[in-house]
Amino acid sequence: MTTSPAAATLAQPAGGPQLPESMQAVVCHGPENYVLETVAVPRPGPGEALVKVEAVGICASDLKCYHGASKFWGDENRPAWAETEVIPGHEFVGTIVELDDAAARGWGVGVGDRVVAEQIVPCEECRYCRNGQYWMCQPHDMFGFKRRNPGAMAEYMVFSSRARVHQVSADLPPAHAAFAEPLSCALHAVERAEIAFDDVVVVAGCGPIGLGMIAGAKSKNPKLVIGLDLAQDKLDLALECGADLVINIATEDAVTKIKELTDGYGADVYIEGTGHPSAVAQGLNLLRKLGTYVEYSVFGSDVTVDWSIISDDKELNVRGAHLGPHCWPAAIRMIESGRLPMEKICTHQLPLADFQQGLDLVASGKESIKVSLIP
Template sequence: MQIKKLVNYGPEDYRLESGTLPEPGVNELLVKVGACGICASDYHCYHGAPMFWGNDTFPRYVKTPVVAGHEFYGVVHAAGAGALEHFAVSVGDRVIAEQIVPCDKCRFCRNGQYWMCEKHDIYGFQAEDADGGMTEYMLFKPTSRVHKIPDTLSQEECALIEPFSCSVHAVNRGDIQFNDVVVLAGAGTLGLGMVQAIKLKTPKKLIVIDTMPFRLELAKKLGADVVLNPLMEDVIAKVKAMTDGYGCDVYIEATGNPAAVNQGLQMIRKLGRFVEFSVFSRETTVDWSIIGDRKELDIRGAHLSPGTYETVIDLFRRKLITADGIVTHRFSLDEWQQAFSTFGSAEAIKILLIPDQQAG
């Protein structure tokens, strides 16, 4: 049986190819892909961002040729020896694997911090070890963290489990309290997941910043108390005015724009908590004296989504978060070039590649 797969050979060298159906090995699942989202990291990787392809600062991370895509879900189609027992699933179950394929051998994996695995294979970026989900069928590897998906979840909800799990982890890193004024910079897919997660934490006020009016409108519908556009107003002055001149208690950066980092350092109060989530396409420079000498800030990174997949699945199941309005475009695998060119356009939020969908 021949299947379609989108293979990354290098920057701006992705090719839709035909290949043989993968054969699951011991403790491997063969999964029929239901949908795979395009992430900012996929977009930056395609366009040659140094953090993926390496430069004088970063070693090369991507190993090619590799099937792209890490925001996937699917249905168990077949299983290698022992796999059904290993993952406690059955053929026909809807499933999702976390984006990382941990080695289960390094110090971080041994300490239960698998999302910081030193080998750090991510589906869609590591040839042989972690072919991704922009294909019709893919393999879930023996060390994958696999979760079952209830039949009640929609296609859109299933496709947003991965990004929203990252959103929940980032929000958890902010340690949001009842009296906090929270500023979230960025209302893309992950930001809109954060809006909903932050609202469930019930802070005093949630302020969302973005440059696209339609995203701000959706953020307001999903729970933002105030929305601000930095192209239209002085957002630092606005936040200071709403906080008696002190600044926000928590600032979460989810834009991928270096300007949002400096913006956050200016508008956060002394002793505030700054959560950095984004994948940047270039290096960011800041005045570190703000972090230390002037404000004594807590700077917290947020990477991947440890322990949050089950949370997001449950929140969707209980209708405490929604996918409404977030998936804006759907394309077949044959239309992958149009899908990538649509990413980042004024009207796009989450774009899905759907293997079963016909072109046009």
């Protein structure tokens, strides 16, 4: 891509610093084959922006892609979706260093502004985009998985012209600002649950997504928000995020406990955010009849359950949730408000060169909550 004259004017005012020709970036060559390389700094085209990356979070889906999950690399039941020779990273924050007038007008931002972008870059042409359902775009290009939109595990990245961009406070630590992506996803799952005031809401998993789900569910003012996890430190953090009650499923039976709390009926809403197959059956069993199950997680393998619980036993409402459509402004406001204990959620910030350590920390799940890379 070539830089337009307008972009060059905005990017490099008189006496301003010149952009480097090369940068460090993590490049995916396939499952378990991610390499730190020196690559060319990308150049934005018309309507695009060049962004200096400040932080990029490592998501559970990044980890599953790294380990070769069939959702990303395909199997006998589905084609591969992820591509090789791509820079990963879809939850990020950065500062605009170059853009043209069209991009500045379209996004309402300029050089020097701190920005995030939604993880999907919609085509704006398919059936879903034309109907306003951009997060289910048929081509489904996302930053960090497709060659057309390289991600943020690099010193610089390009926001393509169809990116959905949001400005964020320059006062936030970079890792906190990048948390807008997982938090928006969590809030969308909460919206899908359609929580009512008298509901007992159970959130499975108190990792980054689950903690956001708890905060979002609490903001709906239901009767009770309950967090489930195996790790007591994560459960303690869930209480700080708004949970009324937590259950350590390593020592207590969640189904029995929740039925005791609800006169034997079960919870009204269950939001699954662990990605562990056992959490699916757990949710189906602890819900009341006519309850609502919301599935957010990306699973590394197929999950088998007794579907008769969904139909004949309970007539459950089962809903999926994907990405964070229309929830980004709320997520940014929540982070900027100081309501969440972000210092405790964003536990690890590592240099880009230590990306493998970051992946290993996320894989372990025992030492970290949110792991970010700082290019």
